[in-house]
Amino acid sequence: MTSKRLIAAxxxxxxxxxxxxxxxxEIKAYTEQNNIISCDIVICPPFTSLxxxxxKIDGTKxxxxxxxxxxxxxxxxxxxxxxxxxxxxxxxxxIIGHSERRQLFHETNELINKKxxxxxxxxxxxILCVGETLEEHQDHITEAVIDEQLKSCLKHxxxxxxxxxxxxxxxxWAIGTGKNATSHQAESVHNFIRKKINKFTNEEKGDxxxxxxxxxxxxxxxxxxxxxxxxxxxxxxxASLDEKSFIxxxxxxx
Ligand code: PEP
Numbered sequence: 345m346t347s348k349r350l351i352a353a354x355x356x357x358x359x360x361x362x363x364x365x366x367x368x369x370e371i372k373a374y375t376e377q378n379n380i381i382s383c384d385i386v387i388c389p390p391f392t393s394l395x396x397x398x399x400k401i402d403g404t405k406x407x408x409x410x411x412x413x414x415x416x417x418x419x420x421x422x423x424x425x426x427x428x429x430x431x432x433x434x435x436x437x438x439i440i441g442h443s444e445r446r447q448l449f450h451e452t453n454e455l456i457n458k459k460x461x462x463x464x465x466x467x468x469x470x471i472l473c474v475g476e477t478l479e480e481h482q483d484h485i486t487e488a489v490i491d492e493q494l495k496s497c498l499k500h501x502x503x504x505x506x507x508x509x510x511x512x513x514x515x516x517w518a519i520g521t522g523k524n525a526t527s528h529q530a531e532s533v534h535n536f537i538r539k540k541i542n543k544f545t546n547e548e549k550g551d552x553x554x555x556x557x558x559x560x561x562x563x564x565x566x567x568x569x570x571x572x573x574x575x576x577x578x579x580x581x582x583a584s585l586d587e588k589s590f591i592x593x594x595x596x597x598x
Contacts, residue, residue, distance in 0.1 A: 347573075349382075349578075350384040351556075351578050351580065352577070352584075353388060353580055354388050354439060355389050356390075356581060358585055359389060364389045364396055365399075368387065371385065371587065371591070372406060374594075380594065383577075383597050385407065385594060386406070386409045387407075387408060394434065408433070410439070411439050412425070412438070413438045413462070414426055414462075427467075427468050436469055437471055439579070440470045440471065440472050441472055442514070457498070461501065471510045473514050473558070474493040475559070476515055476517075477516045477517065491540060494537065494540050510555075511555045512579040513537065513555060513557055514559050515533075518558075518560050523559075524561060524569070525557065525559055526569075530557045534555045538551055538574075557569055558581070561578040563583065563593055577597060580593055
């Protein structure tokens with residue numbers, strides 16, 4: 345199992361250019377002063393701040409990610425952004441299939457699959473989000489939901505390509521609600537995902553897969569979540585908007 349954790353900040357539709365730059369400068373100073381090498385850090389600002397943040401973190405250990413991407417290379421897709429455009433802004437990662445994209449923008453597993461395949465082809469690392477809704481959680485069908493999401497979203501992804509994916513387990517009932525899964529709950533789903541990936545790939549790829557948890561991660565619960573070795577990091581929304589709390593979460597992961 346991979347031991348180096350990854351902590352990703354998903355700013356969603358927050359922060360303009362100046363505010364993004366200030367945040368990037370502070371995180372950069374923190375990582376340099378504290379020589380943070382045992383944890384990977386990814387910042388996912390809105391598209392409009394990608395270039396500005398990249399200029400601040402270029403040459404450091406902090407990586408850049410986008411929050412969405414289109415599956416075509418170019419063309420008449422008003423408002424969309426391609427993988428090569430993201431790469432030209434310095435992105436290494438892209439969040440795909442976030443529950444807000446699924447729920448508010450009606451993204452299906454099929455569409456998400458196209459984005460995953462295109463990102464892998466173009467050398468971007470997808471942070472593929474999966475997770476059950478509150479209703480599905482209460483109906484005890486979490487594993488069936490995750491199974492379907494993995495099967496559909498990873499269709500035609502080769503065993504070799506699986507190594508270049510990060511899975512974010514994000515129970516929808518925990519996102520932005522202040523109610524997080526316990527390390528026990530997350531660990532059980534992470535182990536289920538590993539088993540499934542081992543089965544898909546006919547190899548032990550699932551055991552080495554980086555699976556991070558997302559859903560109301562904050563300084564007060566990060567240590568408990570990271571007590572599980574199966575939780576390889578976090579995708580942090582609300583608590584990543586404040587430099588201090590994001591740094592506290594990173595410190596809990598070291
Ligand atoms: C997210 O946006 O992926 C997320 C987990 O948000 P929050 O941390 O605010 O629940």
